Amino acid sequence: MEQFKRNFNSHLEASVCKHLVNVYTTLSMSIVLCILGTYIQVSREIVTPQIGALFVLVSLFGFMCVSSTKQMFGIRLSMLLACSFWFGVSLSPVIRMVLLFNDPTIITTALTGTALIFIGFSICSILSPSGKWLFLGAPLSTYLLSVTLLRLFMGGNFALEMYIGLGVFCAYILYDTQLIIERKRTGDGDVLSHSLMLFLDFVNAFIKLLRILKDKDNKKKKKSN
Structure with a gap:
């Protein structure tokens, strides 16, 4: 850990290190609120998933419309946390399906x-040479656009796409982490927007991994039957 701290501090400027600490602190709060929203919705069903x-969408729209000034920080933080909570609520149908038809330990x-994937790729991105992973932006965006169009015209969710999708969002962790570092170096210190970027990467990677484990559990049950 001491070696990692020395490498971390020597690789990044003090202002960037402080910014990343704030970003990951806000990200942790968002993930906790997301989990809480899912738990409450699954146990009590406070609203419909729709x-x-x-x-x-309302929270996210409000977050994007409010200016990123110090005076509005509290309001934007509240909107971000509200967005995270309701995001968890909207994930409840997937979680409920796993609880009903699969091994519940799949969720854990x-x-x-x-979490391990996110931490590993984040550390890799932070300690990599400056700008090394920024080239991933264009191909990743192209892939997501292509998959979206294919689903619109062909539908379905293929097994191979789940594995590729997990790899894509792992790559997004590399890309977004370095993008946040470079933006901070150019004067963009919007902690909340940067936290939202990583939160979406985390949630999407979780959904892909959960579906992979769910698919494996279904295949195991079919073989046993």
């Missing part, structure tokens, strides 16, 4: 696995 998704495994 209403939850609508609240996500997926969450733990996603």
